[in-house]
Amino acid sequence: MTADHSAYPYAAPASEALLERALAVTPGGVNSPVRAFRAVGGTPRFMVSADGPYLRDADDREYVDLVCSWGPMILGHGHPAVRAAVAGAAAKGFSFGTPSENEVALAEEIVRRVDPVEQVRLVSSGTEATMSAIRLARGYTGRSLIVKFAGCYHGHVDSLLAQAGSGVATFALPDSAGVPKEMAAETIVLPYNDLAAVEAAFAERGHDIAAVITEASPGNMGVVPPAPGFTEGLRRITAAHGALLISDEVMTGFRCSASGWFGLEGPYAAGEPDLFTFGKVMGGGFPAAAFGGRADVMALLAPLGPVYQAGTLSGNPVATAAGLATLTQCTPEVYARLGSVADTLTASLTEHLTAAGVPHVIQRAGSMFSVFFREDPVHDYDDARAQYVPAFAAFFHSMLSQGVYLPPSAFESWFVSAAHDSVAVERIVAALPAAASAAAAAFATIDR
Numbered sequence: 001m002t003a004d005h006s007a008y009p010y011a012a013p014a015s016e017a018l019l020e021r022a023l024a025v026t027p028g029g030v031n032s033p034v035r036a037f038r039a040v041g042g043t044p045r046f047m048v049s050a051d052g053p054y055l056r057d058a059d060d061r062e063y064v065d066l067v068c069s070w071g072p073m074i075l076g077h078g079h080p081a082v083r084a085a086v087a088g089a090a091a092k093g094f095s096f097g098t099p100s101e102n103e104v105a106l107a108e109e110i111v112r113r114v115d116p117v118e119q120v121r122l123v124s125s126g127t128e129a130t131m132s133a134i135r136l137a138r139g140y141t142g143r144s145l146i147v148k149f150a151g152c153y154h155g156h157v158d159s160l161l162a163q164a165g166s167g168v169a170t171f172a173l174p175d176s177a178g179v180p181k182e183m184a185a186e187t188i189v190l191p192y193n194d195l196a197a198v199e200a201a202f203a204e205r206g207h208d209i210a211a212v213i214t215e216a217s218p219g220n221m222g223v224v225p226p227a228p229g230f231t232e233g234l235r236r237i238t239a240a241h242g243a244l245l246i247s248d249e250v251m252t253g254f255r256c257s258a259s260g261w262f263g264l265e266g267p268y269a270a271g272e273p274d275l276f277t278f279g280k281v282m283g284g285g286f287p288a289a290a291f292g293g294r295a296d297v298m299a300l301l302a303p304l305g306p307v308y309q310a311g312t313l314s315g316n317p318v319a320t321a322a323g324l325a326t327l328t329q330c331t332p333e334v335y336a337r338l339g340s341v342a343d344t345l346t347a348s349l350t351e352h353l354t355a356a357g358v359p360h361v362i363q364r365a366g367s368m369f370s371v372f373f374r375e376d377p378v379h380d381y382d383d384a385r386a387q388y389v390p391a392f393a394a395f396f397h398s399m400l401s402q403g404v405y406l407p408p409s410a411f412e413s414w415f416v417s418a419a420h421d422s423v424a425v426e427r428i429v430a431a432l433p434a435a436a437s438a439a440a441a442a443f444a445t446i447d448r
């Protein structure tokens with residue numbers, strides 16, 4: 001691996017050709033909106049392979065990957081133990097449509113790691129997990145309103161898309177077309193980190209609120225950790241009004257620590273969240289996700305109870321093998337490595353952005369972090385939106401041209417893996433001075 005990636009041609013003819021084919025048969029040419037690069041401009045890179053901390057695109061250019069499939073690839077790409085587990089499972093069959101041992105083992109591993117989770121049900125995506133968790137909360141409480149926070153993303157569930165993060169934030173959409181007014185009216189959207197707003201909402205409509213759903217530590221508007229006492233306050237208020245608290249750990253679960261954000265912030269004096277949702281890391285790059293929590297609440301699910309929930313591929317033997325192997329490999333050494341890579345990268349980012357005079361704030365949750373191009377700390381979605389997005393786009397393209405793949409949006413966390421060795425980290429660090437200059441140049445074009 002040579003250090004000079006600035007010599008790479010920036011044009012991506014093979015990706016451009018693939019995009020043209022894709023545009024003819026797929027809206028926007030992509031199967032998930034942020035991948036389209038619309039927020040940063042340019043041609044999305046079509047990847048052909050991945051290994052360790054690297055991605056390789058159709059033009060045979062290699063990138064250090066700081067997206068890691070939006071979180072799942074915590075061990076890096078193609079980890080040998082996960083590869084072996086997948087090959088072993090696939091050799092025995094792709095899908096049984098019956099219960100199988102891998103599902104039990106994965107559920108046991110999740111229950112073992114996250115103390116308040118007594119039982120889980122496996123599903124195939126984070127969206128299904130949050131959708132099922134709110135249905136269960138509504139079934140349990142007999143109430144219909146859901147409280148969510150602006151800038152939090154919980155998948156593309158109808159009632160949870162209002163002022164959502166991730167792609168909805170990236171494209172500055174207020175919410176989504178196609179969600180009936182009646183459905184949107186079942187959702188109360190509040191500013192994140194604002195307990196007074198939560199108190200007020202409960203004072204007014206507490207009898208009708210089934211649950212508060214929150215990202216355990218939001219990563220879908222960039223990284224915006226809860227203020228000290230915020231999660232605790234949510235637990236206190238929901239408990240006082242007989243509503244459930246759902247902690248969405250789809251992104252943070254098994255990434256921020258062995259037991260997710262809960263492992264860093266919990267247990268809570270006011271009590272634990274009733275339900276949790278998981279995805280991303282627990283699937284190891286395959287479609288596997290879960291929701292779980294208190295056994296008495298989970299007992300309401302069919303076939304035991306009246307809340308229906310099902311899935312043809314739920315608990316798929318290959319996906320669960322990948323997830324279980326991934327979690328098994330997530331040793332204390334892995335979390336230590338993720339932390340030290342994040343330490344190095346955030347320190348270098350600070351150094352080079354400061355040297356270039358770029359207004360910025362870096363926020364972090366475990367090994368997740370992101371850069372906001374503004375002066376002041378970001379506490380909520382309004383703060384996140386007040387960053388200077390064109391500076392991110394300039395920074396992004398400079399990094400891309402130097403062989404570093406960042407999330408193509410200013411409203412996403414960056415993800416590292418345990419496979420990010422010193423060579424990969426050094427390549428990222430070497431790209432920072434030019435990227436910082438590019439961001440500075442973008443700032444210089446505005447009248448501030």
Ligand SMILES: *Cc1c(COP(=O)(O)O)cnc(C)c1O
Nearest residue numbers: 125126127153154155248250251
């Ligand atoms: C990614 C994500 C989801 C949705 O998961 P999908 O597998 O993309 O459906 C839900 N909640 C959070 C916090 C996420 O980061």
